[in-house]
Amino acid sequence: MTKSPVAIVPPDVSIRNEAGEVLLFSWPEFVKAICEGSSCFVCGRPRAGNTFNDEHIVPNWVLHAFALHKKAITLPNGRQTVYGNYTIPCCADCNTEMAREFEDVISPLVRAGGDAVQNHVAGGGGQHLFTWMALIFLKLHLNDRRLRKHRNFNDGDDPISVDYTWEHMHHLHAVARAFHIGATVMPEATGSLYVFPIDAGERDFDLLTITDAQTLYLQLGRTGIIAVFDDAHAATTRVMWIIEKINGPVSSFQARELAVHFAMANLDLVNRPRFWTQVSADRKDVLIGGATGPEPLFRQYDQALFGHLMTVAFPVLPEVAGLDRDQAAARLASGDMNFLLDDKLEFVSGHARKSGFKADKGS
Numbered sequence: 001m002t003k004s005p006v007a008i009v010p011p012d013v014s015i016r017n018e019a020g021e022v023l024l025f026s027w028p029e030f031v032k033a034i035c036e037g038s039s040c041f042v043c044g045r046p047r048a049g050n051t052f053n054d055e056h057i058v059p060n061w062v063l064h065a066f067a068l069h070k071k072a073i074t075l076p077n078g079r080q081t082v083y084g085n086y087t088i089p090c091c092a093d094c095n096t097e098m099a100r101e102f103e104d105v106i107s108p109l110v111r112a113g114g115d116a117v118q119n120h121v122a123g124g125g126g127q128h129l130f131t132w133m134a135l136i137f138l139k140l141h142l143n144d145r146r147l148r149k150h151r152n153f154n155d156g157d158d159p160i161s162v163d164y165t166w167e168h169m170h171h172l173h174a175v176a177r178a179f180h181i182g183a184t185v186m187p188e189a190t191g192s193l194y195v196f197p198i199d200a201g202e203r204d205f206d207l208l209t210i211t212d213a214q215t216l217y218l219q220l221g222r223t224g225i226i227a228v229f230d231d232a233h234a235a236t237t238r239v240m241w242i243i244e245k246i247n248g249p250v251s252s253f254q255a256r257e258l259a260v261h262f263a264m265a266n267l268d269l270v271n272r273p274r275f276w277t278q279v280s281a282d283r284k285d286v287l288i289g290g291a292t293g294p295e296p297l298f299r300q301y302d303q304a305l306f307g308h309l310m311t312v313a314f315p316v317l318p319e320v321a322g323l324d325r326d327q328a329a330a331r332l333a334s335g336d337m338n339f340l341l342d343d344k345l346e347f348v349s350g351h352a353r354k355s356g357f358k359a360d361k362g363s
């Protein structure tokens with residue numbers, strides 16, 4: 001399920017402004033300082049000689065709002081750690097800047113509940129929220145370099161991130177830190193963002209990453225947010241027919257399935273955008289853009305890929321009427337189970353879900 005990277009190769013030497021701030025990371029410096037070193041992941045300053053404080057990967061106010069400090073997060077290798085300990089090195093200045101730019105704006109919206117986050121996006125805050133999601137996705141994956149990949153130590157001690165191709169992360173990093181250097185980010189350089197209401201009941205926080213598809217799903221209270229970071233909005237185009245069927249709040253399980261549809265659309269995108277960063281000759285302006293085809297082209301629907309992604313999204317299976325655990329797992333893995341739409345491809349509403357999850361055969 002790996003898609004081929006399409007990115008313009010970064011320069012051999014990082015481009016800095018007169019003050020010495022990095023405007024565009026070279027490939028070697030990005031890998032050495034940001035991916036594999038201990039420099040601040042935003043500005044790139046080294047730990048030595050600078051004040052560092054740890055930045056929570058899931059922002060601290062989210063941990064407070066949903067009482068997550070002592071709860072466990074499942075890592076990409078299947079092991080668990082406690083959210084409150086899940087931090088990444090970041091210099092104090094960048095930490096303060098991110099709090100002011102993002103957390104101080106998004107936190108009151110989430111706490112306000114209802115449509116506040118959707119209204120933020122509708123009012124022009126889409127790129128702001130997208131960047132916030134990009135920062136979380138980036139932090140989640142940069143942090144994995146310090147974690148063992150294999151649960152069984154006999155399997156070797158490569159970090160989880162040995163499976164990542166850092167070139168996918170270079171563009172994401174440029175977009176996520178654009179705020180810090182005042183870069184202009186064109187819409188084609190970003191990706192899909194979808195905000196939607198979630199039913200009360202099952203849980204009030206959820207987080208799912210589908211790494212190869214650069215897809216992050218977050219549930220914050222009754223608000224669901226899905227972001228795809230490298231599709232130049234193509235995934236939204238493909239998933240639109242499903243979104244148009246949804247005529248009410250979705251369940252937490254349905255939200256995870258919706259994230260799978262976005263992820264799959266991104267993996268199936270054939271004519272991938274080419275991303276670039278341009279620095280003006282006077283080193284004052286930075287522009288991050290992307291080139292796309294006239295319209296996105298997708299591979300044919302592959303049920304086996306859908307099944308694979310569903311097993312990633314549902315490590316714990318919801319109860320399915322009439323099926324025992326093994327039968328349900330087999331059907332999920334075959335790609336023949338979904339929670340969003342019924343046999344007639346109509347939305348399974350909250351009313352229909354009340355007697356328990358109804359899993360219907362997909363298209």
Ligand SMILES: [Zn+2]
Pocket residue numbers: 040041042043044045090091092093094095
């Ligand atoms: Zn910094």
